[in-house]
Amino acid sequence: MTPEVATPLVSPQPTSAPPIAIVATPVPALILPPSSSQSASVPPLASPALNELSLSRSQYSAGESITVSFRIDPALSHDQTAWIGIVPADVPHGSESENDKYDLSFQYLEGKAQGEMSFVAPETPGNYDLRLHTSDSNGLEIAHVNFSVSGPVKPISGNALVLDKSRYLPGETIIVTVSIKAEDKRDESAWVGLLPSVIEHGDEALNDRHHLAYQYMGKYLSGKMRFEAPKVPGFYDLRLHDSDDNGRELVYVSFVVDSP
Known part of the structure; x- marks a missing residue:
């Protein structure tokens, strides 16, 4: 028999398609006008770390003196009516106007960014807050510290x-x-x-x-x-x-x- 010669298989070469040219069409930058609800210059929000009230202890007797240390962001202290007040602890937090309705006593910061104030503990035993506010006119509550008041100290006698x-x-x-x-x-x-x-x-x-x-x-x-x-x-x-x-x-x- 005459030997057959294998015909080599030839893989067809792929036909290269012409490259597609992608041309990016430049899009003009869209410039939005400032929102009408924003002013051109918005003051930064005060850092919570800069607004603080602290007490040396958390329990007082009725009528006892309370000394509170305060610190407020200097950016907010320019308002002479920023204030600290004693408010019953069950009054919801946040609204300065609500706190103003229920405060038992208050003092203005008068431009001070830090310092101490003295208050008198309420006569009625219970739980209270000292609350710090940015202003006395539609302000915000920005810090508070809680304390409790017990009944008046009974006078002692004898030795x-x-x-x-x-x-x-x-x-x-x-x-x-x-x-x-x-x-x-x-x-x-x-x-x-x-x-x-x-x-x-x-x-x-x-x-x-x-x-x-x-x-x-x-x-x-x-x-x-x-x-x-x-x-x-x-x-x-x-x-x-x-x-x-x-x-x-x-x-x-x-x-x-x-x-x-």
Whole structure:
């Protein structure tokens, strides 16, 4: 047989189509006029971090003084009627005009961007806010801080020491209400001292050697005293004595200084 010669297969070459030229038609830039609801110069919104109210504590007695620290964005402080007011906490937030209807007391910032103000705690126990507003004319509420009010402090009598709370941070102010009976007060050198709780009770001379701070009663039988909490965390007492001359320890109250 005559051998057959295989005919090689030839793949047909694709016919190249002529390239398509895509020509981009330039589109003129569309310039929109400013919206009628926007002014040509819109002031930037105030940063929430720049608007702040803070209190040293969150609980007060009726009629007690409240000191609030405030800070407001300088861009907003130029309005002399920016104000801070005490408002019941159940009043919805946001509307300055609503807060204005329900505020129990208020003060204007008068252009100040930061500082402190003193208010008097409401007589009715409950939950309240101090609220900061940009203006007294259709303004905005921009910050608030909450606090609660308990019933009025009952007057104490006899020999007594009453603290505003039982735990403090180092260096914090301690407010103690003091009362001493007239018949137990030997002289005006009756005194209150701050001592470590480990010091044995009873001996005025011993307490005198170990006190960290003290104050005399003077001519008074009752009142309030302020002490500074010790720098070292631990257990401490405030102790009342009838005299600074071989006197007696009459009463004491203990408190704790926590680690910061």
